[in-house]
Amino acid sequence: MRKSALRTILIGTISMTLIGCTRVPAQVKKASADQSAMLAAFEQSITAQDLAKGCSDSFKAAVEMEAALKKQGETVQARINKNFTDSKIRATKIQAASAEMGATKEAKAMQILIEETTQLQSSIVAIRADIEAEKAKCTVAMGFVRDMVHSMSAAQAELDKFIQSDARSPVEAFVYSLVETKALSARIDRAANQFQSKMSGLSDKIGQLEAFSSQVKE
């Protein structure tokens, strides 16, 4: 009788513990739904982004922008020079008829030359900033991916800690296997290592791009 009552209490306790363990609170259900939506958006966006293509496009664009700046920048400078030379020739002809007007024309030509050259230089500074931003796109993207890997690793570490502390409880031990999280942890580590080696590969690419850009400039 006493044994039976004890058994009832024990079974009751285990059942209640299991119910407590398997019940997913509303807060977590909501978090789960949010999480699923986030991960779906993440997956979709990653596919749409196509990072490798993005990086390759960005490197190519930076080189082409540099080449366009050099070519058209020289055209603008040549035109400024031509306008100035022509103005000086006209001023010399006017000077023969009126020394005063000729001098004014010459001063005006010089003023325009200075204004336009200054304007061109400031345009080049702005364009160079755009080129630098284009070059940096891939590095920025890689930084974000690194942040994501870091976030996932940190979430994994939290989970691992939680599972290990939970494993002490006999009821919980059978529900969850530690092996699974260990395997997951190893996957995250491998992914992070692969990512690191990709990053150093990209550094080389950036170096090559910069060397190429310098050649284009020269």
Place this chain on the structure above:
Amino acid sequence: MNELIKAAKDLLSDLKGDYDALGESFAAETDLDKMNALDNQISQIGKDIVGLENKVLALEVAAKKSSFDPNELGSLASRMSEHRAETARVIKGHTESVEQAKYLASRVSTGAKLIGEVLRTIA
């Protein structure tokens, strides 16, 4: 963008034609007032040409820009970071529940799978 560049270049070609034609008129002119008027006109067209060449410069460089926008990844990265914070919060709030652990494990597993896919796209 390319149509804009083409339109600007067509306009440039017209302006250069006007500039050269007026330059020839100036060379043939002997009257001071007329020379003055022509010089003013030519100078103005010359300035317009330089202004337009500058616009072509900006357009040609802008046309080469890539459409790749890494900042779209930034919002994802911040959401992953929120995910990490949320994981920590949920663990703290529900340390008694093993079901939580299974739930979180499946989330982290999905995340790890996606990270793997990201890394493959970079390869």
